Amino acid sequence: MLRASVLCCAVAGILGLAVGCTSADAKVKSRDEAVKVMNDSLVDLDKKIADLKEKAEKATGDEKTKLEAKWKDSAAKREAVKKKLEELKTAAADKWEAVKKDADSAVGELKKSIEN
Numbered sequence: 001m002l003r004a005s006v007l008c009c010a011v012a013g014i015l016g017l018a019v020g021c022t023s024a025d026a027k028v029k030s031r032d033e034a035v036k037v038m039n040d041s042l043v044d045l046d047k048k049i050a051d052l053k054e055k056a057e058k059a060t061g062d063e064k065t066k067l068e069a070k071w072k073d074s075a076a077k078r079e080a081v082k083k084k085l086e087e088l089k090t091a092a093a094d095k096w097e098a099v100k101k102d103a104d105s106a107v108g109e110l111k112k113s114i115e116n
Helices: 004-020 031-058 062-090 096-115
Strands: none
Touching: 031 062, 031 096, 062 096
């Protein structure tokens, strides 16, 4: 019986991995967890913004103008995300989920500005 239980748990774990279940995909259950996830996203996006800036500095002509505009737009949206992150850190226990939705939206806009 114990072996069957252990085997079932192992199979469930493997299926979870096969389906792509990760901690980032799981629903965030606390404000602190949401802040950590957002900070991690911001670190990744900061790298992409730095790459964009580097490309803009190396480019010439119209391409340089386009990349600089894209970089400036991304930098401005990054500041908006930073502000939302600060709001999330200080949000009341009963309000943090609403603030998180706004912050997630800001992160989505930042991602779009970098990738487009």
